[in-house]
Amino acid sequence: MKKIYGSAAEALEGVLHDGMLIAAGGFGLCGIPELLLNAIRDAGTKDLTFASNNAGVDDFGIGILLQTKQVKKMISSYVGENKEFMRQYLGGELELEFNPQGTLAERMRAGGAGIPGFYTKTGVGTVIAEGKEHKDFDGETYILERGIVADLAIVKAWKADDTGNLVFRKTARNFNPPAAMCGKICIAEVEEIVPRGSLGGDAIHLPGIYVHRIIQGDHEKRIEQRTVRTA
C-alpha cells in the first residue's frame, strides 16, 4: 500500500470532517505539523477539537486555525503566547480543557495502546481532580484519567521511509509519537523521505504501523524564544 502523498492537501483528502477530534504533535512551535495545519486551514473544516499541548502563536501553528474560527475546543496544558486564543476564550467562543502535560501525553499514549483509562497522582487535591474517580493504591490516592482516541493525528518527523517508519530530531520529538499512536488515522509530514532500509531498524523512533500517510515538504521551523549566551 502506498503511503506517500504529493501534498498536505492530498494527504488530507477524505479524512477531514466538521466536529472532528484531531491530536497534534509539537511542543510550543517545536516539531509542529505546520504543513498539515496550513492545509486544514485551506480546507475550511470547522468545529474542530484539538488535543495539543499548546495552541501555537497568533500567526503560526494552531493559531492560524483560531484566526479563521475553525477551532471549537482545545485540550492543552499551556496556552500562553497567543492573544487571539485568549480573546476567543474570554469571549466564550472557544472551549478549553486544561490537562497537566504528563496526563495529556499519557492520555494519548494510552488511547493508542488500547488502554481506556489509567490512574495517576497528578492533580490530586486540585481542580483537575474534580468530578474524577479517586482510588487508593498502597496508601496513596490517584485519579482516573481517560485515554484519548482521535479521529486524526497529525505529526511532524525528521525522516521517514516509504513504510512510515519515523525518526525525529532532538526535542522536536515531544508529543509527536503519543499523538501519532492515538489517531485512527495518522498523517506524518517529514523533512526527508529516505530509501527503505536506510534508517536502520534499531534506530526507528516510531514504527510505521502507526503512520498511514506521509508527505515531504519544506518547513519554516520557527523559533519561539531565541536565547543565546554571550561567548
Place this chain on the structure above:
Amino acid sequence: MAWDRNQMAARAAQELQDGWYVNLGIGIPTLVSNYIPEGMDVTLQSENGMLGMGAFPIDGEEDADLINAGKQTITELDRTSYFDSSTSFGMIRGGKIAMAILGAMEVAENGDLANWMIPGKLVKGMGGAMDLVAGVGRVVVVMDHASKHGDSKVLKECTLPLTGKNVVDRIITNLGVLDVVEGGLKIVECADGVTEDELRAATEATIV
C-alpha cells in the same frame, strides 16, 4: 539585608547531590544551573523530552529542534538523550527525577503549592508543574518571601488554586530556608543579615 536572586539560586544549588537527575523550573530555578558545584555530576531534565540539558547556544548556533521547557533555544551535551513526552512524564511520575526546583506564588505550612493560576486573571495553564510536584522525589520551592504588596507568600493555607497538595519539602526565599515538617515549618537557616525574629515576623505560616 537578604539574598538576591543569584544568592537564592546559589543556596538552592546546595540542595543538589552527586548523581542526581533534576528538573529546574522557569525563573530563579533556571539560574541554579550556574551554581552546580565543580565536579558534581548532575543531569538536568527538560520535560519536553531531554536529559542532559546544556547551556544557551552562542549566536548563530540556535537550532529550532532544540529547546527547553520554556521554549528557549539550548544546546546538548555528550551525555544527552532525547525521548517523547509520555516517556518524559513517565520518568517524572515514576519518581526517577530526584528533585524539582520550582517557583511559586504561594506555599502553605502543610506543603500545599500554588503556582499556576490566579482566578480572574489570564490563565495560561499548568504545563508540567502538576506532574512534577506529584512525581519527583523532592520538591524545593525558590521564591520571594513576600508578594509585591508585601504580603507573606508563606501561608497557613494557600488562597490560590493548588498545583499540588502536601508536595513541598523545602522553601528557599530571599529571607531564608524553611522545611515543611509535622505541625508547620521549621527554620533551617536565615539569609545573610536576616534574624530569626525577622524571618518569623515576615511569615504568616506556623513556625515550629
